[in-house]
Amino acid sequence: MKEKIEITRRAFTLVELLVVIAIVAILAGILLPVIAKSKTKAKVATARFSIKDLDAAIKAYRTDYQRFPIPANYPRNMFGDASVDPVPLQALANRNAEYKIPFPTHSNNNQPARNSDIMYILMNDVNANGSNPGGSRNPKKNIYLSPKELGPENSAKSLRKTGVSDARIYRDPFGNRFKISMDLNRDGYCFDYYYGSKFGGTFAEEGLITHQAKVRWNGHPLNGQDLQYSAFKGDAMIWTAGPDRVVEGMSQDANNPDIDNIKSWD
Secondary structure, eight states, X not given: OOOOOOOOOOOOOHHHHHHHHHHHHHHHHHHHHHHHHHXXXXXXXXXXXXHHXXXXXXXXXXXXXXXXXXXXXXXXXXXXXXXXXXXXXXXXXXXXXXXXXXXXXXXXXXXXXXXXXHHHHHTTOOOTTSSSGGGTTOTTOOOOOOOOBOOSTTOTGGGTSSEEOTTOOEEOTTSOBOEEEEOTTOSSEEOOSTTSOOTTSOOOOTTOEEEEEEEEETTEEEEEEEEEEEEEESSEEEEEOXXXXXXXOOTTOTTSOOXXXXXXXX
16 A cells, blocks of 8 residues: 655745845846846937938938028028027027027027928928928938837827927937037038037037137127137037936036037047
8 A cells, every 4th residue: 555645835934035025126126227227228329320310311412402401591500500409598598698699490480490390301291381391492302311200299109219200300219309500601510509619718529629710690790709619520410418318518517527418429
């Protein structure tokens, strides 16, 4: 006759269960920041690819039309170039307190210039009262850029993925609008409001060079001065505020360094 063998299963004690929970919590505390950092790096890489694609699209359009992809009679900044999606008004006011240079506005509706002014043209998307009425700024109907469609402007989706909203605002994966400046005066140097200069002085931004020009605003000399400023030697400069969504970068302010802005000239 076979003996019946009883197997007794021992349950976890409370102490053992608490130890397991503590180990899991420690591992989660170690791994979650690593995963978050990896996701941020991936988004930064995506933003850089988008900047390269946008830069290539601008250059391709210029090759085809011998002009930049902006509306007719587009406003120029104080150095004769075009700046799209400038930094907040107060940031510019702090930098330009001496000269009080206004923001460029859309020529049709006196609204702040947005990168949608460019996107409608590059995407061959007609907007009757905007930057590409009747397709007039892209008569060849070329599609130079096809970013992902993100739906309504300011929706949760449009603020966390790379692509364009239905208003054709182009954003990076962090929800920042791409800021674009172009060498509209064709002097070989591209001036951007934020990375231009602290007027009356100069600073060195890596990837930018010091350029001197006779400053004119709306065709008139500005205080009759020659000013030096930092500029990008090329057709266009593109950047976003980066993962923290904060615009840093006034290099002359040691307490406010350029931490994570994503720039085409990096």
